[in-house]
Amino acid sequence: MIKVTSVLHDSIGEGIGLVPGTELISVGGRELEDFLDWEFLTADEEFTLVYRQPGDSSEYEVEVERPVEEQIGVAVEPPRIRRCANRCDFCFVEGNPDGLRDVLSIRDDDYRLSFRYGNFATLTNLKQHDTDRIIEYRLSPLYVSVHATDPVVRRWVLRNPQAAEILPQLRHFADHGIQFHTQIVMAPGINDGEVLRQTLRDLYDFGPDVLSVSVVPVGLTEFSKHHLIREPDDVECKRAVAAVEEAAARALAERGEPWAYGADELYLRAKVELPPAELYGSFDQVENGVGSVRWLQEQVREGAEELRGWTGRRIAVVTGTSMGPLMPMVLGPLSEATGATFELLQVENDLFGPRVTTAGLLPGHAMRDALQGLQGFDLALLPGECVNDDGLFIDSLSVAALSADVPMPVRVSKTFVDALMEPLAA
Numbered sequence: 001m002i003k004v005t006s007v008l009h010d011s012i013g014e015g016i017g018l019v020p021g022t023e024l025i026s027v028g029g030r031e032l033e034d035f036l037d038w039e040f041l042t043a044d045e046e047f048t049l050v051y052r053q054p055g056d057s058s059e060y061e062v063e064v065e066r067p068v069e070e071q072i073g074v075a076v077e078p079p080r081i082r083r084c085a086n087r088c089d090f091c092f093v094e095g096n097p098d099g100l101r102d103v104l105s106i107r108d109d110d111y112r113l114s115f116r117y118g119n120f121a122t123l124t125n126l127k128q129h130d131t132d133r134i135i136e137y138r139l140s141p142l143y144v145s146v147h148a149t150d151p152v153v154r155r156w157v158l159r160n161p162q163a164a165e166i167l168p169q170l171r172h173f174a175d176h177g178i179q180f181h182t183q184i185v186m187a188p189g190i191n192d193g194e195v196l197r198q199t200l201r202d203l204y205d206f207g208p209d210v211l212s213v214s215v216v217p218v219g220l221t222e223f224s225k226h227h228l229i230r231e232p233d234d235v236e237c238k239r240a241v242a243a244v245e246e247a248a249a250r251a252l253a254e255r256g257e258p259w260a261y262g263a264d265e266l267y268l269r270a271k272v273e274l275p276p277a278e279l280y281g282s283f284d285q286v287e288n289g290v291g292s293v294r295w296l297q298e299q300v301r302e303g304a305e306e307l308r309g310w311t312g313r314r315i316a317v318v319t320g321t322s323m324g325p326l327m328p329m330v331l332g333p334l335s336e337a338t339g340a341t342f343e344l345l346q347v348e349n350d351l352f353g354p355r356v357t358t359a360g361l362l363p364g365h366a367m368r369d370a371l372q373g374l375q376g377f378d379l380a381l382l383p384g385e386c387v388n389d390d391g392l393f394i395d396s397l398s399v400a401a402l403s404a405d406v407p408m409p410v411r412v413s414k415t416f417v418d419a420l421m422e423p424l425a426a
């Protein structure tokens with residue numbers, strides 16, 4: 001059973017009488033477990049729905065006719081998060097300080113969120129039922145954390161002796177039409193060097209169903225298990241960049257696309273210049289920090305003509321310390337396009353510790369403190385990736401609360417262009 005959370009006005013759902021709180025029990029005689037069942041089982045033009053209304057224990061059955069071009073207009077509750085079966089030494093949740101939002105203390109590893117939102121999953125907690133659903137609903141592409149194709153190394157990385165071998169698992173899905181974006185979180189002395197090269201070779205030889213692979217350097221917090229794992233140094237990152245670029249050159253020559261990508265962070269730590277935009281393919285892993293800078297430059301180039309009314313404005317741009325050195329590559333063209341002055345504010349993470357440098361994990365209070373003392377700014381832009389759907393930062397401070405405490409208007413931005421389309425009021 002799943003609950004309805006909202007119903008669109010004038011929709012099929014409203015016509016049936018569904019309301020927030022309605023319990024959707026079955027479609028076509030099949031019980032509903034989560035949003036996947038709802039979306040896939042209601043894809044037919046006709047189906048039988050059984051449901052219960054709030055405060056009424058009776059079950060109602062209705063024949064629904066849904067013309068192909070019409071949506072049902074019903075949103076359902078998010079699924080209960082699937083717990084992870086692993087214990088990676090670099091696990092972000094293990095490295096969390098106390099007092100964060102509850103959802104951040106749960107180790108989730110969920111193929112459904114992998115399909116829907118591009119969250120990476122290891123597939124180590126799949127039951128037969130889950131495997132069957134992935135195949136039946138053709139959940140493709142999936143985003144898979146491979147880390148290493150050698151089963152012994154992978155089990156070590158995941159700290160899970162039960163983890164199934166990844167290549168046969170992927171093969172089973174690929175035989176049923178599923179494709180994958182994959183990632184390797186690279187930890188020195190564990191899955192770098194020859195292990196990394198072998199993993200890249202295995203994934204390439206797997207064939208075109210592995211759509212892409214990214215290599216991301218492991219990132220730790222002050223609270224991580226530093227006696228068990230460490231971050232790679234510049235030399236180790238440089239070697240990983242070389243392995244990625246070798247794989248990318250081969251893929252480009254043989255398949256016409258780069259296929260293998262290093263995270264921006266990998267290049268930054270290696271002190272190697274980022275590849276040009278065309279070597280990031282269609283930016284499939286940009287949400288994973290892969291090609292973010294080149295992608296932002298593209299966004300600015302494409303949106304530049306529409307940005308009006310910013311000449312002479314002074315704008316503070318908040319970011320984490322990792323993107324700091326790369327950000328001028330984006331802000332320079334943005335300044336040319338708008339006539340505004342952009343001043344970078346690199347904020348240190350005082351919640352997870354200074355070694356956590358990504359903007360996505362910046363606590364709201366640290367940004368507020370950094371902005372509070374600034375004078376003469378017309379606007380402050382905050383990184384969009386550090387705010388959840390409810391407008392909360394990782395420390396549960398809201399964007400509205402932060403805005404009320406700082407001396408300039410604040411906008412949250414993912415591409416800069418998105419936040420600058422509307423000029424400030426005169």
Ligand code: SF4
Nearest residue numbers: 084086087088091107
């Ligand atoms: S797969 Fe590893 S890093 Fe991800 S949630 Fe599980 S233990 Fe943590």
